[in-house]
Amino acid sequence: MLEIEGISAAYGEFRVLHEISLGVRSGETAIAVGPNGAGKTTLLKVISGLLRPSLGKIYFDGQRIDDQETHEIVKLGISLVPEGGRLFPYLTVLDNLKIGAFSKKAREEFRKALDEIFGLFPILKDRKKQLAGSLSGGERQMLAIARSLMSRPKLVMLDEPSSGLAPKIMARVFEFVRRIKSQGYSILMVEQNARKALELADHAYLLESGRLQFHGGAEDFVKNPYIKKAYLGI
Amino acid sequence: MFEQILNAAINGILLGGVLALLAFGLNLIFGVVKIIHMAYGQFVMLGLYLIYVLTMQVHLPLVLSALIAVFAMAILGLLTQLLVIGPLLEAPRLNQLLALAGLIIVFENLAMVIWGADYRGIPLYLPILKIGNFFIRGSCLFAFLGALITLGLLYLFLNKTYIGLAIRATAQDTEIVKLMGVNSRSVYFITLAAGGALTGIVAAFFTPIYTVHPHFGSSFTIMAFIIVVLGGMGNLLGGFISAFIIGVVTSVSAVLTTTEIADIIALLIFILVMLVRPQGLLGTRGI
Numbered sequence: 001m002l003e004i005e006g007i008s009a010a011y012g013e014f015r016v017l018h019e020i021s022l023g024v025r026s027g028e029t030a031i032a033v034g035p036n037g038a039g040k041t042t043l044l045k046v047i048s049g050l051l052r053p054s055l056g057k058i059y060f061d062g063q064r065i066d067d068q069e070t071h072e073i074v075k076l077g078i079s080l081v082p083e084g085g086r087l088f089p090y091l092t093v094l095d096n097l098k099i100g101a102f103s104k105k106a107r108e109e110f111r112k113a114l115d116e117i118f119g120l121f122p123i124l125k126d127r128k129k130q131l132a133g134s135l136s137g138g139e140r141q142m143l144a145i146a147r148s149l150m151s152r153p154k155l156v157m158l159d160e161p162s163s164g165l166a167p168k169i170m171a172r173v174f175e176f177v178r179r180i181k182s183q184g185y186s187i188l189m190v191e192q193n194a195r196k197a198l199e200l201a202d203h204a205y206l207l208e209s210g211r212l213q214f215h216g217g218a219e220d221f222v223k224n225p226y227i228k229k230a231y232l233g234i
Numbered sequence: 235m236f237e238q239i240l241n242a243a244i245n246g247i248l249l250g251g252v253l254a255l256l257a258f259g260l261n262l263i264f265g266v267v268k269i270i271h272m273a274y275g276q277f278v279m280l281g282l283y284l285i286y287v288l289t290m291q292v293h294l295p296l297v298l299s300a301l302i303a304v305f306a307m308a309i310l311g312l313l314t315q316l317l318v319i320g321p322l323l324e325a326p327r328l329n330q331l332l333a334l335a336g337l338i339i340v341f342e343n344l345a346m347v348i349w350g351a352d353y354r355g356i357p358l359y360l361p362i363l364k365i366g367n368f369f370i371r372g373s374c375l376f377a378f379l380g381a382l383i384t385l386g387l388l389y390l391f392l393n394k395t396y397i398g399l400a401i402r403a404t405a406q407d408t409e410i411v412k413l414m415g416v417n418s419r420s421v422y423f424i425t426l427a428a429g430g431a432l433t434g435i436v437a438a439f440f441t442p443i444y445t446v447h448p449h450f451g452s453s454f455t456i457m458a459f460i461i462v463v464l465g466g467m468g469n470l471l472g473g474f475i476s477a478f479i480i481g482v483v484t485s486v487s488a489v490l491t492t493t494e495i496a497d498i499i500a501l502l503i504f505i506l507v508m509l510v511r512p513q514g515l516l517g518t519r520g521i
Contacts, residue, residue: 048413070412080413088406091399099403102396103415151415 001026001186002047002078002155007056007066009039009046016042017210019056024155024203029187031218033194033231034207040190041083043207044157047188048080049073060155075103077154083163085144089133093124096132096143100150109152117146120179138169145176149185156180158189162196174200194231198222206231241368242489243482248370250481251378252439255385256454257461257473259432265405265468266425269319269330273337275455277430280341281307281437282446286354296356300441304434311430315423323422338452345448355445377439384435385474388428401425405468460504466514476515479503 002024009017016039024030032040045051047058049070058066065073088096097117101110118125121142127135132143141161148156161177162170174196181187181200190207191197198204204221206214214224221227256278263271281303288299318337322330360372392398404411404421412418444450461480465472480500488496507515 050409050412069417071415071417074413074415082410082413086407086410088403088410090406091403095399095402098396099399099411099414099416102400106415107396147414 001028001061002188003059004047005057005059007043007046007053007058009042009051009053011042011051015054015210017046017053020207020210020212021056022205022212022215024186024188026154026186027184028202029181029189029200030203030205031194031197031201032188032190032205032207033192033197034190034213036192037209038207039210040207041159042210044080044159044188044190047073047157048078071103074151074153075105077152079148079151079153079156081141081144081148081156081158081161083159085140087132087135087140087143087147089131091132092128093130093132093135093143094128096147097124097128097150100147101152103151106151110150113150113152117149120149120183121146121176137165138172141165141169141173142176145180149180153185155186155188158187160191161189162191162193170196194227195233198232237367238489239486242486244368244370245374246482246485247478248374248378248481249485250478251381251385252436253457253461253481254474254477255381255432255439256436257458257465257477258385258388258470259429259436260458261462261465261468261470261473262401263425263429264462265470266401267315267319267323267422268408270334270459271314271429272331272334272455273314273341273451274429274433274458275451275453276338276341277307277310277433277451278437278440278454279345279446279448279451280310281434282440282444282450283345283349283354285437285441286356286446289356290354296358296441300434300438303437304431307434307437308427308431311426311428311433312423314430315426319426320419320422338455342448342451349448351448353445353447356441358442360442371443373442377443380435380439384432388432397421397424460501464504464507464514466516466518468518469514469516472514472516 004020004022006019006021007017008015008019020043032043034040042051046053049068053066057064060076060078063076065076088099091099097114101107101113123139124143124146135143158177161173165173177189177200189197198218198221201218204216204218205212206227214227222232260271260274263269284303284306285299288294288302289296318333322333360376363370363372363375392402400411400416400421403414404416404418408418461477462473465476483503484496484500487499
């Protein structure tokens, strides 16, 4: 579904990604783990068109997307839940969901998508008139995930969904991700919290200093002695 | 004396309505594109000239001239985005300001070359209304009501349409809105066109009140800017409230002193507010 071939990217002179290749198959959950500054966020920015790669190609459903604009890529079916949620704080919960369904096709299916979202996350229905900025940390992340589903994506990308949250709320956020996984969405999630993330993974990638160090099925991944020691603490 | 002051306050409120409309456009552009449209008052000046030419020289009905002016100013807004603001979006702030300030010189001298320095106006006499002991200029009342209706329509546009929602979202987070499938460049164009159309509408309401000359716009750019900053930049409600404050303060102090001193008093109040609340009365926030 998503094929990334030899992507490099830089902020000005500062190279962040070095010839990364990875893929996400339909219905699969892929996780990219790695320390701070490994280029995980940059990778998602490049896929969603917020940052142009300096080298390499990206295909989505066979179509090349690395030269397309962000709003076009969203229309094709890739959505991103940015780190920290990045909600529109002065819009209501409902308006945040509405703007998530901005593209023409998503707008037509707005009612249906909204019913699904409220089924998946019932609290949002009670809070729909509230400003997004007044939600709690966990609810914000929930709304950010819900908002990204409103565009009717095939692939949902999540950038560090657990970052900055208390452990108890973190567990809830992973539970949200599990819920959308069970709905059949393909997922690409980057996380620092490798142990929790790997519980959800079908396939995992390890990024270090902008380079892909290791990849494999979730089971091979957790068996790798280096990953065990450095990222899982066992 | 008390009645005179009250009368001045009423006139100030009427003036405040039009100022609110003027400041709204500047505020909207700042909120969405994060740029200060330095030549905003000059747009109004060009709009007034256009209405003058179409009515007095082409002999079109006034209402039709005004509609054409609104449309033409919207196009001018689009062109400003295309030729000046768009290419400078990633440029340093100072370059953006200088480029837009350059437009002031272009527009004012263009007007000077075409129409000369004469004051030009359409002879249009709306009655002065006497309500109780108060005297109200019909043209000001008309402008006030028109401005309020326009602001009401803008409120509905921003709050009830998908494009309006995209504009508000863009004002709150320029990057993330793209991830919602919004083409932010289109949003900028729509915002500049709307801001331009607003200057055309303001020009239409100004036509019965003012005569126009090439430097007509500068005082209104400053006035609109002060209102926007006083209310909190990008805060539409703040701009709305501070327009009435500035309107009433200038009008009342003009009665108590002179019009020149009235401007000084308004600016002093502005400076005092800035010293105490640099973020403006209601603070900066999204639309």
